[in-house]
Amino acid sequence: MLNLERVERIREHGGWLERYTHASVSCRCTMTFSIYLPPQAEHGPVPAVYWLSGLTCSDDNFRVKAGAQRYAAELGLALVIPDTSPRGAEVPDDPGYDLGQAAGFYVEATQAPWSTHYHMHDYVSRELIELIEANFPVVAGVRAISGHSMGGHGALVLALRNPGLYRAASAFAPICHPLACPWGVKAFSAYLGEDRSSWRAWDATCLIEDGATPLPLLIDQGSGDEFLAEQLHPEALQAACAARSIPLELRMQPDYDHSYHFIGSFIGEHLDWLAGYLQR
Amino acid sequence: MLNLERVERIREHGGWLERYTHASVSCRCTMTFSIYLPPQAEHGPVPAVYWLSGLTCSDDNFRVKAGAQRYAAELGLALVIPDTSPRGAEVPDDPGYDLGQAAGFYVEATQAPWSTHYHMHDYVSRELIELIEANFPVVAGVRAISGHSMGGHGALVLALRNPGLYRAASAFAPICHPLACPWGVKAFSAYLGEDRSSWRAWDATCLIEDGATPLPLLIDQGSGDEFLAEQLHPEALQAACAARSIPLELRMQPDYDHSYHFIGSFIGEHLDWLAGYLQR
Numbered sequence: 205m206l207n208l209e210r211v212e213r214i215r216e217h218g219g220w221l222e223r224y225t226h227a228s229v230s231c232r233c234t235m236t237f238s239i240y241l242p243p244q245a246e247h248g249p250v251p252a253v254y255w256l257s258g259l260t261c262s263d264d265n266f267r268v269k270a271g272a273q274r275y276a277a278e279l280g281l282a283l284v285i286p287d288t289s290p291r292g293a294e295v296p297d298d299p300g301y302d303l304g305q306a307a308g309f310y311v312e313a314t315q316a317p318w319s320t321h322y323h324m325h326d327y328v329s330r331e332l333i334e335l336i337e338a339n340f341p342v343v344a345g346v347r348a349i350s351g352h353s354m355g356g357h358g359a360l361v362l363a364l365r366n367p368g369l370y371r372a373a374s375a376f377a378p379i380c381h382p383l384a385c386p387w388g389v390k391a392f393s394a395y396l397g398e399d400r401s402s403w404r405a406w407d408a409t410c411l412i413e414d415g416a417t418p419l420p421l422l423i424d425q426g427s428g429d430e431f432l433a434e435q436l437h438p439e440a441l442q443a444a445c446a447a448r449s450i451p452l453e454l455r456m457q458p459d460y461d462h463s464y465h466f467i468g469s470f471i472g473e474h475l476d477w478l479a480g481y482l483q484r
Numbered sequence: 485m486l487n488l489e490r491v492e493r494i495r496e497h498g499g500w501l502e503r504y505t506h507a508s509v510s511c512r513c514t515m516t517f518s519i520y521l522p523p524q525a526e527h528g529p530v531p532a533v534y535w536l537s538g539l540t541c542s543d544d545n546f547r548v549k550a551g552a553q554r555y556a557a558e559l560g561l562a563l564v565i566p567d568t569s570p571r572g573a574e575v576p577d578d579p580g581y582d583l584g585q586a587a588g589f590y591v592e593a594t595q596a597p598w599s600t601h602y603h604m605h606d607y608v609s610r611e612l613i614e615l616i617e618a619n620f621p622v623v624a625g626v627r628a629i630s631g632h633s634m635g636g637h638g639a640l641v642l643a644l645r646n647p648g649l650y651r652a653a654s655a656f657a658p659i660c661h662p663l664a665c666p667w668g669v670k671a672f673s674a675y676l677g678e679d680r681s682s683w684r685a686w687d688a689t690c691l692i693e694d695g696a697t698p699l700p701l702l703i704d705q706g707s708g709d710e711f712l713a714e715q716l717h718p719e720a721l722q723a724a725c726a727a728r729s730i731p732l733e734l735r736m737q738p739d740y741d742h743s744y745h746f747i748g749s750f751i752g753e754h755l756d757w758l759a760g761y762l763q764r
Binding site: 271 | 495498748
C-alpha cells in the first residue's frame with residue numbers, strides 16, 4: 205500500500221512482530237501500528253484479533269507487556285495493534301492524560317479542534333482493516349476485537365456499532381458506560397460536544413439499551429481495580445444486557461488490578477475464546 | 485527482617501507479584517527487589533529462580549516484559565528479581581548507560597569511588613538469598629539463576645564462583661567474556677582497576693578456563709542480536725567448556741534479537757529446564 209513503511213521487524217515466538225507507519229486518510233496524519241504474524245502465517249492466511257489499548261498507551265504497551273504473542277503463536281492468530289489516537293505536532297493535544305493524543309476514545313470527533321484528526325473509529329473499523337487485509341496474510345473478513353480500559357470501551361463500541369464486522373469481542377476492565385464516568389464525560393464533551401444525546405452512539409451500555417445487534421461478549425474485571433468504582437461501571441452494561449436477555453460473560457476476578465499484570469493473567473483465555481469464533 | 489518494606493503487591497496468574505525495599509548492608513543503600521510468588525506458595529515453600537537483568541534495567545523490566553510469571557505459576561517457582569546496581573543520590577554514577585547505576589555488573593568493586601556501594605555479587609549471592617529464605621515461602625537452599633546480557637554474565641559468574649549455591653544456571657545473550665568486549669573492559673577497569681589479572685575471577689570464560697566447578701548450563705543466543713559480534717562472545721565460553729569437556733547447551737536461535745521479545749520467546753523453556761534441577 206502506498207506509504208506503508210515497515211519500521212521494525214522482531215522475531216518472536218517463531219513468528220514476526222512488525223511495526224509500520226503509513227499516511228492515514230481517516231486521521232490525516234502519519235499513523236503507527238504493530239502486527240504480530242504467528243508462525244502459521246508463513247503457510248497461509250490466519251484470522252486476526254484487533255487489540256485496542258487504553259489511555260496513555262501507544263501500539264507498544266500491549267506488544268511488550270501482555271505476553272499475548274505466545275498464545276497467538278499457539279493459536280495461529282495475527283494480532284493487529286493500532287495506536288490510541290492520531291499523533292504528531294500538527295495534531296491537537298491536551299495537557300491531561302485523558303484527552304487528546306493517546307486518548308482518542310475510538311470515536312469520530314465532531315467538535316473543533318478535534319474533528320480534523322480524531323477519527324479513530326473510522327481508522328480502526330475501516331481504514332486499518334482494509335490496509336491489513338490487502339497487505340498481510342490474514343483471512344479477509346474473519347476478525348475479532350479486544351481491548352483494555354479505554355480500549356475495552358473501543359472494542360465493545362466498535363463491535364456493537366458495526367454488526368458483522370467482528371465475530372466476537374472481549375474486554376479487560378472496559379469503560380462500560382462513558383456517559384456516567386469522569387473519563388467519558390470529559391472526552392465526549394470535547395470530541396462530541398455538549399449535546400449528550402449524540403453520546404449514546406459511543407457508549408456500550410447505551411448501544412445495548414438502544415437495540416444494538418448483540419454478539420458474543422467476554423469481559424474480565426479485577427475486583428482490586430483502582431478505577432472500578434468511579435470509571436468502569438460493568439454493572440450498567442450487565443443490567444442493559446440483562447434487560448434484553450443478551451448473554452454477557454462478565455467475570456469478576458478477585459484482587460486483580462487495572463495493570464498489564466491483570467491483562468497478562470487472562471489474555472490467553474481471551475485469545476482462546478476469541479479463536480473459537482474465528483474458525484472459517 | 486529489619487527494614488524490609490513491601491511497596492507493591494499485584495495479583496498475577498493466581499499468585500502475587502510483590503516489590504520490597506530494604507536497607508542493604510552489602511550495598512550501603514536502600515535496595516529494591518521484586519518477587520513473584522506462584523499460587524503453590526500459599527500451600528508451602530517453593531523453589532526459587534533468581535533473575536539478573538541487563539544494562540539500563542531495574543527490577544521492573546523482567547517482571548513487566550518477559551511473560552515469565554505465567555510459566556512460574558505453572559511450574560510452581562518463585563521468581564526473585566533484584567535491581568542491577570546500588571541506587572540513590574549518594575551512590576556514585578557515570579553518564580554512560582554502561583557504568584554506574586543500572587550497570588553494576590554483579591562484581592565486588594575494589595576501586596574508588598565505586599567500592600563503597602558496588603557490591604552486587606555479595607548482595608545477590610549472600611544478602612538477598614538470606615533475606616528471601618528468612619522471609620518468604622521458598623525452599624531454603626533450592627535455587628537456580630538466570631539472566632540477560634549483563635545479567636546473563638552475572639548468572640554465569642555467580643554460579644561458577646559459588647559451587648553449590650545454585651543447582652543450574654541459564655542465560656539469554658550473556659556477556660560471556662567481558663575481558664574481551666568494550667562493555668566489560670570499561671566496567672572492569674572502573675570497578676576492579678587496571679590489573680587485568682584480577683578480572684579473570686569475574687569472567688565466565690576465564691572461570692571455566694581456570695578450573696571452576698561446572699554445573700548445568702543453558703544459553704540461548706539470537707543470531708540477529710545487534711550486540712553479538714562485539715560484546716557477547718559465546719564462542720569463547722563454548723571453547724573454554726570444550727577444552728575441559730564441560731557440557732554447555734548453547735542454542736543459536738535464528739533471527740532473534742537482544743530484546744525482551746527474545747527472552748519472552750524462550751523464558752518458558754528456561755524455567756522448565758531449571759525446574760528440572762529444583763526437585764527436592
